[in-house]
Amino acid sequence: MEPNQELENLQQQEENELNLGDIIQIVRANWYWFALSVVVCMSAAFVYLQWAPKQYTRTASVLIKDDTKGSGAMSEASAFSDLGMFSMKSSVDNEVLVFQSRQLMQNVVKRLKLDISYTQKRGLRTTELYTQSPVHLEFPDAEPNQQFRLVATAIDEGKVALSDFEADSVDVSDAVTVALNDTVQTPVGRVVVTPTLFYTTAYFGTPVRVTKSDLDETVLHFNRILQVALASKTATIINLTLQDESIQRAEDIVNTLIAIYNEDVINDKNQITVNTSDFINDRLIIIEKELGNVDSHIESFKRENQLTDIVSETGMYLKESSEYSREGLSLENQLTLARYIRSYLVDPSKEAELIPANTGISDSNVESQIGEYNALLLKRDRLVSSSSNRNPVVMSLNSSIQAMKQTIVRSVDNLIVSLNIQIKNVRSREEQNVRRISAVPGQQKQVLSIERQQKIKEELYLYLLNKREENALSQAITESNARIIDPASGSKKPVAPKSMMVMLASLILGCMIPAGVFWMQATMDTKVRTRKDLEGRMTIPFLGEIPSREKKDKNEIVVREGGRDSVSEAFRIVRTNMDFMRVKAKDLKVVMFTSFNPGAGKTFVSMNLAMSFALTKKKVVLVDLDVRKGTLTSHTAGSGKGVTNFLSGKVTDVDEIISRNEFHENLDIIHAGPVPPNPAELLLSDRLETLIAGLKERYDYVILDNVPSGVVADAAIVNRVADLTIYVIRAGLFDRRQLPDLERMYRQEKLRNLCVILNGVNYKRIGYGYGYGYGYGYGYGYGNKE
Known part of the structure; x- marks a missing residue:
């Protein structure tokens, strides 16, 4: 290897070496910069801890009764399974998405009025008052998506000053004084000011910042900080966790979310029974009126014709006729119900409504088709509420619903034809029997006819009363899919900001900043500084x-005889x-x-x-x-x-x-x-x-x-x-x-x-x-x- 190349390699090796002794020497020589950096960073961290709002976590656990997860839990309403009201199963995976739905959180925000917040400046930190605000403000003219701010300051026991109005097109600092429980016109619209239990002298002269936020943004904010997760892969327990700067608000949001979820589930399950109840009540009113008219007709006819009981005279014939009448009555009852169901199906105004079920139609095939149709329609409605009509799944369900409805109409038409044939045959045999009693006075014949109508109306009336009781019972025992295991709870210690972590991070950052600066200087410095270079x-x-x-030494010759410097x-x-x-x-x-x-x-x-x-x-x-x-x-x-x-x-x-x-x-x-x-x-x-x-x-x-x-x-x-x-x-x-x-x-x-x-x-x-x-x-x- 050439001497120059050997020297260059040696230089490169020396430059790449990291000498720990040099690092320690640099730190010792510049310790005050490290100390200053640590003091500044830790001071900044202390100020941040005094400014940052404290965050608290609240968690609730909910058990979802889901047969698909193998929970094996028996429904409390299993004894009423013959009513056909509890055949639907829920999926815990779907319920996790339901808890995260925007619609559910929107109902929570509206119920708790979370789009209006009350804050107070305490030192460097801005504290959320939530339910501890001394005043409660309502904005009758405010739109859901409107945003503005104002400051409410309690003056005395009866007056509050409203000032510092801020909105998109409004910026007014002039104060408006309003009496408690009164309405005042302000730059942001009408404002109603009511006191709370916290309206005391301690808040007199203390400004409270009132912020009206966009409803949609508020919903998105709380949806974003809400965490919904399964407790484990094999369980049907859902954990709902929310982190917020107000403990009470976090608990209220989680508990209210569960309550609204249960309400929606119960309302969804009761939709069929509610429609059935409305149908029965309407029919009872009509039949009750008709039955009264029949009773009055019999009474007037017998009084005018002075008729007595001639059953013994025509006992044998009447017995046979009665059997035909009973059979005809039953068939006519079935025919009436079948015609009503058909008219209900072809009625355009009831296109999106559920078909009344359990009406007593003798054809089990028609009853099962109606049940499947109602279940499919409910499923379609739930999907529409969380998406739109253009969802491919919704469009597919719509096609299935229309096809099933046409099938039901055809089945009912066939049933009507069948009932008409049966009634015709019964009437034919009944007419033969009537001719046998031709000797009976015409008046008695008319009485029999009226009594037959009376019996038809009476049996139908009693039947509908019985069905109404069954329907009310099924509605009363409807239960939710969710059972609260643990309501919203958690530690009273804040989870953020973590003081020790922040201070430790500031200490590390305080050491890293000067170290980085000196490292940059050492990396970028190409000058010879020491013998090692x-x-x-x-x-x-x-x-x-x-x-x-020393700079103060101005002598050119510093070497002295006997000098020890x-x-x-x-x-x-x-x-x-x-x-x-x-x-x-x-x-x-x-x-x-x-x-x-x-x-x-x-x-x-x-x-x-x-x-x-x-x-x-x-x-x-x-x-x-x-x-x-x-x-x-x-x-x-x-x-x-x-x-x-x-x-x-x-x-x-x-x-x-x-x-x-x-x-x-x-x-x-x-x-x-x-x-x-x-x-x-x-x-x-x-x-x-x-x-x-x-x-x-x-x-x-x-x-x-x-x-x-x-x-x-x-x-x-x-x-x-x-x-x-x-x-x-x-x-x-x-x-x-x-x-x-x-x-x-x-x-x-x-x-x-x-x-x-x-x-x-x-x-x-x-x-x-x-x-x-x-x-x-x-x-x-x-x-x-x-």
Whole structure:
């Protein structure tokens, strides 16, 4: 593998490693941000808990009597199964959908008036008053889908102020005063205000927000929060659960929902018996009137003709005639009922009504067809109520109903024809018997005829009375499919918001926010911050790292004799590590400082390293080779003569440009001198080698403060005379993406005996560096602050 590829792989591996120690160090260095974030998040969570309405849960259990689920429960009305009223079975799966139906919830909302709510502001939380409101408002002119708001404030024992009216086209804040139990005209229509048991002095001056909501939206809201589910797959128990901010309202909704469901089921089952009862009552009124007329006719006829009992005279004939009459009576009764049923079937006004059942028709086939027709019609009506007439199932049922009705009509027609034939035969035999008693006076014959009519009416009347009692009995014992096992109940502790969960979530969020921010900074930050950013990413020797100075320290030389501060110790370490660089240069006297870009702190490092050597009794000269700017010279009280004077030949003696004892007796300085028009040409001259050779004879160390190598060519030109090149990298300024360029420069040996110093490391806040305030400020392409 090539060296560059190996280095890139090493860099990639180092970047992908997650060092737990680094994470802990970052947290410790920035603990106050984590603390602040946790405090803010937990404060926000506390405010949310004080604002959010508390939610309570109420659950009711209902047993559905469903034979299809194998419950095996005997109906209490099984003793009356011969009446044919309890043959229908319910499915618990269908009942779950019925409980979730919009129509059922709409009836609940209307009955409990849930579209009108009463709320009160208590602290940050808005509390639902429901039945605890001091006043009750009615809106006679309001439409079901109308929405508006207003505020009701109890003034005293007899008056209430209505204000802050809000509607789609109304926004009025003026108050309207109304007396209790009175009606007042307001911007939202007439309002009737009545007090409740909670109308006390405690509510005087306390505003109550009254909200009239859209009926349909209210129904959808409560349908959405209602949960209907089977207790288990093998049971027929349904659990109804509702979560609401008012305990009483949740209980009322669930209990009322069950009550309305039971009412609908009972009404549905009683529909057949109700229609039958109406039919019997109508027939009883007619027959009672006819029977009275027959009785009166017999009475008047016998009185006018002075007739007595002549049964003994015609006993034998009358007995036979009686048998024929009884048979004819029964057949005529059947014929009358059959004709009435047919007229009922063909009557267009009764097209959607149930056919009277159990009327006593002797043909069992017709009775069973009527029962099936009524059951199918009821099923169709239930589907229509929950869907529409265009439902494919409804349309199919309509076709079946019409076909069945035609079948019943044909069956009744056949029955009528059969009864007519039978009656004709009976009448024929009866006429033969009547001719046998032709000797009986005509008056007696008429009496018999009238009595026969009387008996017909009387038997029919008694029959209908009996059927009416049976029908009333079946209606009285009708029961619902549902039996309440547990009414709506639950814990008084709120289920939401969960205080511990919210506070725990806020604590976690408070820790995650700064962690995420620091992670983003670490991910997006491409600057060199610490020694770890260099090690493993390059093979250049690393001399050491210089910590950042305090901002209040304005001195350029911070190394002091006997100093125990971190900066002094860092320069001692660098000074010691320089001895290991003698592998490539035995005579390590000339040390050149450069950097990749301005602002790295070369002048600061070179000055303090020179001072560190001077304190060890070494003779050191610090040369300012930044002939373009003279950064080192700007930080000292240098004279006008310097390097440029010597390189240009204006000064021939090296001693003339040396400034002595400015900082220390063992540390001398050579300033840059006047800015030349041709700095690169001067540095290329042989006099630079002469200057360095003369300095090496006089000093133990010659330290060259040079310009950035990545800005101008001066550093590469001067590097020919250096024994050691120290590359200064500024923490927080040098981009890690430039490390491959620096590594390539080292491998190609463009700079002699290259090594690296990391300057401006901040140990208190890992990953962040501080500037020093030094600088280049050239007008020809680069700026620096050192």
